[in-house]
Amino acid sequence: MDSSESNTSASSTGTDTNTSRTPSVHDGTADESTRAVVQRRLEALIRENRFTIAVVFPVIGAVTLVASAEGLLPPLLSYNPLLILFGTLVMRSPLVVALLPELDRRALVPLVVLTAYTYAIELVGIQTGWPYGTFEYGIRLGPMLGGEVPLALPLFFVPLVLNAYLLTLLALGARAGRLVPRTFSAITAVLAIDLVLDPAAVAIGFWSYLPPGGYYGVPASNYWGWLLSGAIAVVLVDLAFDRAAIRERIRTCEFALDDLVSFVLLWGTINALYGQWLAAGVAGLFCLVLLRTERYDLSIPSVVRSGDRN
Numbered sequence: 001m002d003s004s005e006s007n008t009s010a011s012s013t014g015t016d017t018n019t020s021r022t023p024s025v026h027d028g029t030a031d032e033s034t035r036a037v038v039q040r041r042l043e044a045l046i047r048e049n050r051f052t053i054a055v056v057f058p059v060i061g062a063v064t065l066v067a068s069a070e071g072l073l074p075p076l077l078s079y080n081p082l083l084i085l086f087g088t089l090v091m092r093s094p095l096v097v098a099l100l101p102e103l104d105r106r107a108l109v110p111l112v113v114l115t116a117y118t119y120a121i122e123l124v125g126i127q128t129g130w131p132y133g134t135f136e137y138g139i140r141l142g143p144m145l146g147g148e149v150p151l152a153l154p155l156f157f158v159p160l161v162l163n164a165y166l167l168t169l170l171a172l173g174a175r176a177g178r179l180v181p182r183t184f185s186a187i188t189a190v191l192a193i194d195l196v197l198d199p200a201a202v203a204i205g206f207w208s209y210l211p212p213g214g215y216y217g218v219p220a221s222n223y224w225g226w227l228l229s230g231a232i233a234v235v236l237v238d239l240a241f242d243r244a245a246i247r248e249r250i251r252t253c254e255f256a257l258d259d260l261v262s263f264v265l266l267w268g269t270i271n272a273l274y275g276q277w278l279a280a281g282v283a284g285l286f287c288l289v290l291l292r293t294e295r296y297d298l299s300i301p302s303v304v305r306s307g308d309r310n
Helices: 003-021 029-048 050-069 081-102 105-128 153-177 179-203 220-240 243-252 258-273 277-292
Strands: 135-137 207-209
Touching: 029 050, 029 081, 050 081, 050 258, 081 153, 081 243, 081 258, 105 135, 105 153, 105 220, 153 179, 153 220, 153 243, 153 258, 153 277, 179 207, 179 220, 179 258, 179 277, 258 277
Parallel strands: none
Antiparallel strands: 135 207
16 A cells, blocks of 8 residues: 555545544534533523522512512503513523433433323312312413313423422431431421412412411311321422432522522512511511521622632
């Protein structure tokens, strides 16, 4: 073989080697690279707008919902379902972006089951009064499934369970590796979340119980129902994620609990405006727990410490 043939062969070999290393849809490398780029851009977007998402949106939402309940807004804006859904999606965005890297085939089945269960238990509750007690929706929270249950119900309920679960993992630390403390604490957190949510939702007319209960219009049966539905939801969430991976993700992603911040500000403010101080106090306890995670600082205007966990 002469030198020209050798060079040609080497060039050909090099071309083949380079071609074999080029990402392709067949080996999944290109898809993974695209996903990583999209993830980085989404995270940057959340970081740049944390204060707006976690503070401004819930405060405006609380004022708007109370104004709707008190008849202070024109019909076009009062309880506008598109505005409610848009605001909810924006406030949920930090949670969604934080969990995206952990969503895989393992998570698919439990989360699909949880979504179906969310619809099923709500339909049973409306039609039979079990397990929450007899209740009815006072306004349409967007399109209604069968005219009875909001189509966006999983958007309202599932993130509450996820927030309770993530907060539990972060607060328990090493003890989160044990099944009993983890599930018991997460279920307790879910119930505490509803101690804030339900009284405020009743106050602004989202739904009502018949007859009204002793806790700002909410009956004790509602919390027995949440104990059941919350326990099943927590178990499904626990099955959906790799615990070690999700704990590391929470530790390194500083905005993973920002949706819970939005929740506390929105519903805690509504409870305070209606003088429902016990419910507002539970919201305050969530604030204290969130502050103990050392990723929020009330002494600075943004109320967040964006780079602490990077």
